[in-house]
Amino acid sequence: MAATDTTIEAGTEAEADLGAQYRIVEAVVTRAVRISPSLMRITFGGEQLREGLRSGGRDQSLTIFFPRPGEDIPLVPLEFDEGWYGRWRALPLGRRAIMRSYTVRSQDPVSRELDVDFVLHGEHGSAPSGPAAAWAADAAPGDRVMLLGPALAANRSIAFLPPPDATRIILAADETALPAVGGILEALPAGTPVQAWVEVPDVGDLQQIATAADAEVAWLVRQPGGRPGTAVAEAVRAAMPDVDDLAYVWIAGEAGLVRTLRRHFVRDLGLDRSRVAFTGYWRLGATEEQLRTEREAGAGR
Numbered sequence: 165m166a167a168t169d170t171t172i173e174a175g176t177e178a179e180a181d182l183g184a185q186y187r188i189v190e191a192v193v194t195r196a197v198r199i200s201p202s203l204m205r206i207t208f209g210g211e212q213l214r215e216g217l218r219s220g221g222r223d224q225s226l227t228i229f230f231p232r233p234g235e236d237i238p239l240v241p242l243e244f245d246e247g248w249y250g251r252w253r254a255l256p257l258g259r260r261a262i263m264r265s266y267t268v269r270s271q272d273p274v275s276r277e278l279d280v281d282f283v284l285h286g287e288h289g290s291a292p293s294g295p296a297a298a299w300a301a302d303a304a305p306g307d308r309v310m311l312l313g314p315a316l317a318a319n320r321s322i323a324f325l326p327p328p329d330a331t332r333i334i335l336a337a338d339e340t341a342l343p344a345v346g347g348i349l350e351a352l353p354a355g356t357p358v359q360a361w362v363e364v365p366d367v368g369d370l371q372q373i374a375t376a377a378d379a380e381v382a383w384l385v386r387q388p389g390g391r392p393g394t395a396v397a398e399a400v401r402a403a404m405p406d407v408d409d410l411a412y413v414w415i416a417g418e419a420g421l422v423r424t425l426r427r428h429f430v431r432d433l434g435l436d437r438s439r440v441a442f443t444g445y446w447r448l449g450a451t452e453e454q455l456r457t458e459r460e461a462g463a464g465r
């Protein structure tokens with residue numbers, strides 16, 4: 165699915181400094197607000213989070229562990245090192261926590277509370293809901309999760325890394341990557357030329373994002389029953405029949421959208437692959453467990 169996989173994977177070359185870069189902390193829901201038809205903003209706080217996690221901004225990702233039905237707190241090995249993933253896998257399947265990847269939309273510099281925007285898929289159209297979206301839909305203050313996230317603002321779970329000579333930034337995203345687009349636009353220096361395309365399920369999901377960059381954001385509202393990502397992929401291809409060699413492209417969202425646009429920029433337009441950051445955030449018809457299992461099988465071949 166993603167060549168630039170920014171989720172935290174034990175068993176990769178990042179192992180050497182995993183313990184220093186990441187922490188597993190308990191987090192408590194302090195607020196749950198439906199910010200738009202498809203998005204629920206959950207604010208996480210708590211002592212361990214305040215002491216332990218530091219977001220680097222932009223598209224900072226983290227891993228959230230949700231409790232199983234009937235459990236209060238998710239079951240996760242607490243010490244994060246190179247053996248962590250093996251210990252997690254060794255827990256009984258029906259007991260170990262449900263693991264999902266999300267983006268830090270923002271972190272309050274004083275309270276250190278984190279906002280995460282969850283897409284409530286399954287409420288619109290045909291796609292089934294999953295445990296993370298269902299958890300977010302019902303979340304209330306006091307609910308607890310475990311977070312595996314960055315202990316240092318400089319960490320490897322940020323994919324948006326434009327080279328210093330980038331003349332223009334191009335962003336393409338669906339609604340799962342809208343939080344990342346928000347974080348990126350807020351972080352960019354004044355005057356940076358940006359063209360962004362964001363596809364959302366509902367016109368009510370359009371957002372005002374504060375940015376000092378010189379940004380043009382094109383919003384695409386999916387047709388009912390439309391395949392996620394198709395509208396944004398078509399719009400970007402139509403708008404960009406060529407591209408500046410020094411542009412930097414960042415693509416995230418449903419796997420088909422990511423594949424189509426990466427191919428467009430790298431193969432069809434000849435942009436150097438180091439200038440195209442791409443991350444599949446989900447795939448239509450597959451749960452995150454299925455995607456992880458596929459990746460592990462691929463890595464073992």
Ligand SMILES: Cc1cc2nc3c(=O)[nH]c(=O)nc-3n(C[C@H](O)[C@H](O)[C@H](O)COP(=O)(O)OP(=O)(O)OC[C@H]3O[C@@H](n4cnc5c(N)ncnc54)[C@H](O)[C@@H]3O)c2cc1C
Binds near residue numbers: 170
């Ligand atoms: C680095 C990274 C950052 C991410 N950041 C965010 C974020 O900030 N906000 C966010 O909402 N998501 C984000 N995602 C995507 C999120 O992890 C997936 O959507 C995840 O599958 C949701 O888990 P679930 O338990 O709800 O569904 P799963 O159990 O994983 O999947 C159940 C079914 O729902 C489908 N499905 C999953 N997601 C969607 C969707 N969005 N729309 C329609 N159908 C879907 C699946 O294809 C499957 O058929 C991110 C993913 C990555 C890798």
